[in-house]
Amino acid sequence: MSRPTRVGVVGAGPRTLVLLQRLAAHAGGRPLEVHVVDPFDSGAGRVWRAAQDPLLWMNSRAADVTVLPDPSVTGLTAPVLRGPSLEEWVAQHRADLVREATAAGDDLLRQEVLGHGPASFTSRRLASRYFADAWDRTVAALPAGVRVHRHLRTVLDLADDPADGGQMLHLDGTAGTLAVDVVLLAQGHLGVRPGPRERRAAGFARDHGLAHVRPGYTSEQDLDVLRPGADVVVVGMGLAFVDLVVRLTEGRGGRFTERPDGSLDYRPSGREPRLHVGSRRGVPYRSKIEYPVPTDLGLPRFYSAQAVAAQHGDAPLDLRADLWPLIAREMAGAHYRELFRSHPDRTTLPAAEFDEAFTRAAWGSAELDALVGRAVPDPADRFDPAELDRPLDGWWGTSGEEVHARVLEHLEDDRARRGDPRFSPDAAVLAAVLSAYAVTAALHAAGRLNARSAAVDLDGWWHGFFSYVASGPPPHRLRQLAALARAGLVRFLGAGVHVEADPTPGAAAFTAGSTSGPHEVRAQALVEARLPVPDVERTSDVLLGRLRDRGEVRAHDVTDDGSRWSNGRLVVDRSARLVGTDGAPHPRRFATGAWVCGEASAAAFARPGTDAELFRHADRLAAELLRAAAAPSAPLSDLLSDPQGERR
Structure with missing residues (x-):
């Protein structure tokens, strides 16, 4: 009887949890052993582990978090394990969770569970319970012949087996090595040495x-x-x-x-x-919107791969010069479509007439400005991307007190606005930003961005704008911040x-x-107050540091017109295989997650009901891992192949 296929995964967070489901589906009855190495919690990993401050929350509503596919998810290899979202899981287990919190004397957790609903921003420690349960569900549902081995350790090094090209993992606290056929690095967020x-x-x-x-x-x-x-x-x-x-x-x-008016x-x-x-x-950051975001705006309309090709052909694209005008137009189009549809009393033209003229007018033209001025009387109802992005630009306060008051006013106005459906065009803009983010990611994956945009703008300016508009804090956090500002x-x-x-x-x-x-x-x-910027050259992760020092991984680095650009992330090929300094992908080493070039914003979990790409990405990755593991045993020199094209 042949031995099982052996897959090693470094990291036990939500991405690995989703991958386990897909590995089991692709095993097809073949014996498979998956070795998951991480000193942190199974399913939760480092970021979502239970042992952290109980006051810290997730940044997504409970109804927007799942790691188990729902019926909306398509394109997966069967079988598919369905399961509850975070919100559904808490509702199903509410009585048990309350009983456990009461027995432990944990009133903070008890109150959270009792008041938990679809719009709740779940504490990270409660979310860790959901991830742990999803992990247990996944492992319990594994078919016969598929086994998961957990190693609560840290991987210190990784080496090739010279005999057959397999991989040997060196774990802390152990003298021997863990032998596997292929390895996936999925550590998630890593530390960086000070610059x-x-x-x-x-x-x-x-x-x-x-x-x-x-x-x-x-x-x-x-x-x-x-x-x-x-x-x-x-x-x-x-x-x-x-x-x-x-x-x-x-x-x-x-x-x-809480005050009678709802402020704090x-x-x-x-x-x-x-x-x-x-x-x-x-x-x-702009706070989360508290009412439903429209999903029927026909996005994308102005910023799509087809629109980009029609305007720029196959030339390298600059995010700021070439794509931002299309993105801004997409946001404005969504804003006005929602304004005319839901608040026609604040407009002076029929919606269809405005939309036709808006589509025809060039972005940034006097014609477009005149149209908006004629059709939208109140300047507060007009869309201004510059004001959205930089609300203090061009403003000067005469004293520190005036500056403080101006920012506090902005904060309170923004929080109130994001909770008021009278400003539903804001939600339409959010939907457009989400659409634009997906289009930009696809263009990047297709190699369409120029060197500077891929290295600097994508994960810098553009991701920063996206986070500021679409990934802000729960509204209650801004209520608290305003109270702290008033308290001095x-x-x-x-x-x-x-x-x-x-x-x-x-x-x-x-x-x-x-x-x-x-x-x-x-x-x-x-x-x-910011997260470390990923940088392979300055990583404090021991494993990555050793691979880097030997030239077995490399950071993104592109020279264009004599200028060197780098975003510091790991380079992989289109199959997610790690690329060394010699430009060749390693046939048995893979990587995914925030430290991988092209995956800076890759989600660790999915939003229910959206046919989330997260699961299909894991499905493709599982297939690649098992395909590489099944390659004939041979010395490493015989397994190396030409690059398929690096992900930049």
Whole structure:
């Protein structure tokens, strides 16, 4: 009897959970052993593990999270394991979850479970229970002959078996090796060693008795260095910033109370620092929309692969110069279609007449401006992509107080607007952004973007815009932020924030100002509130570091017209095989996830009812892994093949 096919997977998060389902389907009755190596929770991995601050939430509504295919998912190899979404799972297990929380004396979890519904933003520790249950369901449903082995360890190195080209995994705490036929790297988010700027800031803080918190995963950072009452400059206003605020306020014993009008007051514990916050935009990410997002807008209309080809042919595409005008038009078209359909009393032309003229007019033309001015009387109902993206640009406050008040006003107005169906064109814009993101990802996967756009703009400016508009915090978090601002514990610095190190003897400090006003603050601490930017050259992951040092993986690196561009991510070919510095893909090593070039925004879970691509991606990957594992045994030199084209 032949031995089972052996697949090694580094990482046990949601992506691996989905992959297990697809590996089992593709096994086709053949014996298969899957070795999953990760020191963190099965199904949840590092990011969603149970052992983290209970106050931290997911950033998606419970009704928008699943790791088990629903009937909308098509194109999968049978059999398909169906299962509940996060929201459905909590509803099914509510009584047991409440009973367990009560027995443990965990009133916070008990209250969460009792009030949990489709619109809930689930705590990460409760979500970890869902992922764990989905893992157990998946393993229990495996066909005879398919087995999963869990190794609660870290992979330190990976080597080829010189005899047959198989892979040998070296795990921490073990003397031997784990032998498999193929390996998939699916670690998810990884750490990065500090860069020169971060080392300078840390050194300055150390030399002058100050504090510095570098980019990282907020749930894992040591925030005790931020002393009660200390002035702290915070750079960044995205999701890492939101988690930071939670840990430094409620996490230190403060409490929010609700006013009759629904706004919040904050009762401090006295252990909080004072946060002086700014970023490039100077405002927090737009909050999640609280009412249904329209799905019947006929998207894409103006920004599709066909529209791009009609306008630009097969020439290399620049995201900003070539694609942004089409993206902006897509957003505007969705905005006005929803405005004319749902709020005709705020328009002066028949919807069909406006749409025909809008389609005919060139984007950015005087003709289009005149049309909008004539058909949409209230400027507040008109779509302005520049104002959406940079609401503080061109505005100047005469003092720090004025800047703070302006940002607070924006924050409260945005939160209220995102919860009011009278502004449903905002939801249409969100739908257009989601559509545009998918189109852009497809163009990138097809190799259509030029070197600079692929290396810099895609995961930088464009992903940042998408996150700001479509991946903001739960609305309640902005209610809390407004309360903290009114309480004087959060002060807004504005846009274009800049930080300097002032070494004045006896008065050393981090000083911060912004382009929004003349004010400046001095602080005893600096927090860089953002996730580390993936960079294979600076990774702190031991396995990737060793593979890199031997030239067995490489970071994205493209030279175009004499300029070098890199986004720091792992290069793989179109079959997801790792590519070395010699340009050849390894026949038995694969990678997927946020650190892989072209997958910066790859979701770890899916939205129910949307025929999510996540499952088909896992299906294709499972087929590739088993195909590679079934290749005839031979020395590695005989298995290497020519590249199929790298994913850039």
